[in-house]
Amino acid sequence: MRHLLSPLDFTLEEVENMLRLAQDIIKKPDKYSHICDGKKLATLFYEPSTRTRLSFEAAMLNLGGKTLGFHSADSSSATKGESVADTIRVISCYADICAMRHPKEGAPLVASNYSSIPVINAGDGGHNHPTQTFTDLLTILELKGRLDNMTVGLCGDLKFGRTVHSLINAMKRYPNVKFVLISPEELKIPQYLRDELISENHNFKEVYSLDEVMGELDILYMTRVQKERFFNEEEYIRLKNSFILDLKKLSKAKEDMYILHPLPRVNEISVEVDNDPRAAYFKQVQNGVYVRMALILILLGLDKTIEY
Numbered sequence: 483m484r485h486l487l488s489p490l491d492f493t494l495e496e497v498e499n500m501l502r503l504a505q506d507i508i509k510k511p512d513k514y515s516h517i518c519d520g521k522k523l524a525t526l527f528y529e530p531s532t533r534t535r536l537s538f539e540a541a542m543l544n545l546g547g548k549t550l551g552f553h554s555a556d557s558s559s560a561t562k563g564e565s566v567a568d569t570i571r572v573i574s575c576y577a578d579i580c581a582m583r584h585p586k587e588g589a590p591l592v593a594s595n596y597s598s599i600p601v602i603n604a605g606d607g608g609h610n611h612p613t614q615t616f617t618d619l620l621t622i623l624e625l626k627g628r629l630d631n632m633t634v635g636l637c638g639d640l641k642f643g644r645t646v647h648s649l650i651n652a653m654k655r656y657p658n659v660k661f662v663l664i665s666p667e668e669l670k671i672p673q674y675l676r677d678e679l680i681s682e683n684h685n686f687k688e689v690y691s692l693d694e695v696m697g698e699l700d701i702l703y704m705t706r707v708q709k710e711r712f713f714n715e716e717e718y719i720r721l722k723n724s725f726i727l728d729l730k731k732l733s734k735a736k737e738d739m740y741i742l743h744p745l746p747r748v749n750e751i752s753v754e755v756d757n758d759p760r761a762a763y764f765k766q767v768q769n770g771v772y773v774r775m776a777l778i779l780i781l782l783g784l785d786k787t788i789e790y
């Protein structure tokens with residue numbers, strides 16, 4: 483049995499297969515509409531979500547399966563003091579696979595140690611968010627036709643943004659990918675990630691100004707400042723408007739630089755940018771359903787029954 487806790491749990495070849503499967507799903511949705519008949523996906527969300535939970539549910543429904551779950555810690559027995567270990571043992575009796583989001587880093591890993599069904603990390607605190615990353619990879623692949631040889635700018639809250647950490651981990655495995663990390667001093671990537679990038683000899687730089695690097699980028703990954711992870715409200719208020727992408731700033735970008743954002747957006751991308759052909763964040767949302775369909779099939783071992 484396999485779980486997905488970090489994007490690195492899949493080898494490069496496995497990621498490639500999954501993206502190929504997702505692309506086949508895009509082309510031939512009918513071929514997949516009954517593969518999960520009789521299967522159930524549980525969504526265990528201890529933290530708010532719109533896209534991730536609903537896209538998991540849509541993915542399972544598109545495959546012919548059913549879903550069950552809870553969407554906040556308040557509506558689960560966590561409020562009575564039940565541990566993640568006990569909850570997952572219980573859920574294992576009800577469902578074939580589950581997706582878990584939790585405010586504590588490592589909670590899905592704990593769950594996987596007690597689970598008898600595949601556990602998918604749907605976001606654990608400020609740590610990882612592998613299914614968002616697979617969504618991002620599919621989007622970049624669809625837009626650029628490749629995942630290597632490019633300069634990727636990541637902008638905003640690089641300290642607490644789990645989508646940023648997972649995307650860096652996933653993309654550093656492709657040849658000739660350069661990272662430009664754009665954030666205020668207080669929101670730079672965590673030291674462990676910087677140490678990894680240095681020790682593995684990756685090409686990256688950390689800068690404070692988006693304007694200054696805009697023209698170099700092939701992908702600009704914008705993120706919101708993660709209010710819920712701040713200890714101090716004043717600090718959040720001071721930093722929340724650090725970067726706002728508007729058409730004026732975008733005028734310095736390449737014609738084929740695409741803008742991604744995991745969403746939700748607060749104010750870091752001005753709505754005037756939405757109609758620019760380079761704005762790809764709503765396409766990205768659609769891709770989230772396809773990669774989650776592919777992932778569910780792979781973790782349930784059902785991909786082996788199909789040719790793609």
Ligand code: NCD
Pocket residue numbers: 533534605611614644645705706708744745746
């Ligand atoms: C992200 C998350 O939950 O980490 N949202 C998502 O899943 N698409 C990004 C965020 O909340 O800022």
